[in-house]
Amino acid sequence: MKKVGILGGTFDPPHYGHLLIADDVRTELQLDEIWFMPNYIPPHKDKKVTDHVHRVNMLHAAVANQPHFRVETIELERKERSYTYDTIVLLKKKHPHTIFYFIIGGDMVEYLPHWYRIDELVQLVQFVGVKRPGYSLRTSYPIIEVDVPVFAVSSSLIRERIQSGKSVTYLLPEAVQLYIKENRLYET
Numbered sequence: 344m345k346k347v348g349i350l351g352g353t354f355d356p357p358h359y360g361h362l363l364i365a366d367d368v369r370t371e372l373q374l375d376e377i378w379f380m381p382n383y384i385p386p387h388k389d390k391k392v393t394d395h396v397h398r399v400n401m402l403h404a405a406v407a408n409q410p411h412f413r414v415e416t417i418e419l420e421r422k423e424r425s426y427t428y429d430t431i432v433l434l435k436k437k438h439p440h441t442i443f444y445f446i447i448g449g450d451m452v453e454y455l456p457h458w459y460r461i462d463e464l465v466q467l468v469q470f471v472g473v474k475r476p477g478y479s480l481r482t483s484y485p486i487i488e489v490d491v492p493v494f495a496v497s498s499s500l501i502r503e504r505i506q507s508g509k510s511v512t513y514l515l516p517e518a519v520q521l522y523i524k525e526n527r528l529y530e531t
């Protein structure tokens with residue numbers, strides 16, 4: 344059986360926090376691949392997100408030349424709110440010989456009780472929790488914890504820093520920074 348870690352996210356924009364956890368979880372759990380999976384409409388975020396075409400282009404730029412990383416666009420093909428339960432049911436049908444691990448940061452671990460059909464979802468997929476500053480990994484749901492260096496970067500921090508003219512040089516890959524500049528994202 345192939346072992347695949349899924350890092351679902353909004354990736355508005357993708358950053359080194361995403362890449363760091365993907366890399367460490369893959370090594371630690373001996374996974375074959377990590378699939379970065381952008382959502383179409385995030386289930387729990389109310390504010391407007393950047394068009395999915397930009398978000399997926401930035402993800403491709405972020406994972407280019409990484410043989411174990413790929414971008415999975417299944418949620419973009421379903422033009423609706425991206426509930427993970429629905430996605431995992433589809434992915435398991437499409438890939439019957441793959442074991443899926445769903446990677447989440449501490450903020451999402453704390454939010455697990457509110458996830459759509461969570462009691463069924465935990466039977467379908469193995470959740471993997473990683474620490475994030477300001478959040479605990481305490482939960483009654485069955486998650487595996489992987490210890491990764493805690494890195495206080497977030498997409499919102501990057502958006503705020505670009506808007507206020509601060510440097511983001513060491514927070515996300517150069518190719519993603521170039522894409523953001525060329526497309527004048529996050530300036531207003």
Ligand SMILES: Nc1ncnc2c1ncn2[C@@H]1O[C@H](COP(=O)(O)OP(=O)(O)OP(=O)(O)O)[C@@H](O)[C@H]1O
Nearest residue numbers: 351352353354360447448451475494496497498499
């Ligand atoms: N620095 C980080 N450390 C650990 N986990 C992270 C980190 N950044 C993101 N994640 C996790 O990656 C997944 C996708 O995150 P997402 O794309 O929403 O980025 P974000 O930085 O949380 O965005 P925003 O600041 O806009 O909420 C989530 O499970 C989130 O918890």
Ligand SMILES: O=C(O)c1ccc[n+]([C@@H]2O[C@H](COP(=O)([O-])O)[C@@H](O)[C@H]2O)c1
Nearest residue numbers: 351352353382385386426427428458459
């Ligand atoms: O299915 C749900 O109810 C659900 C609730 C919150 C988050 N998620 C998923 O968790 C991943 C991280 O979410 P986000 O909003 O931090 O990008 C992403 O794949 C979301 O679709 C899923």
